[in-house]
Amino acid sequence: MDASDRDRKKAWKLQQRKLAQDAFPISDALLESLFKAVDAQVENSGCDHTLRFTQSWIAEHKQPEAEILAWLREHGGFCDCEVLSNSADNWEQNR
Known part of the structure; x- marks a missing residue:
């Protein structure tokens, strides 16, 4: 791969x-808040x-709600633990 291909x-x-x-359905800061809150709840209650x-x-x-849930589902978040493992991963990779 030459330099122009890399560029x-x-x-x-x-x-x-x-x-x-x-x-992203909401701001980066709000997504971070969402994922942290859900993580704490799942950690505490499963x-x-x-x-x-x-x-x-x-x-x-x-x-x-509808917009956020649609985005989460589009990225594999069909329950709280999948929101953390799939949707949050997509967010982390692209933020």
Whole structure:
């Protein structure tokens, strides 16, 4: 791979990251808050294979539930523990 190929690859990766960031349903800071809160709850109480902690955070912070849940599900977050293992991973890789 020559230098121009590396430059094109780097530009493509940056473009993909920007697209992923633009698709975040709420700000980076709010996503961080969501993931930390859900992590603490799952750590304390375990996962019951629902989104109860996620939905509780969304309601408490008056955020757009449908939009957030759609994004989480799109990235593998179908319950609280999957929100942490899948959706948070996607967020970490693209923030």
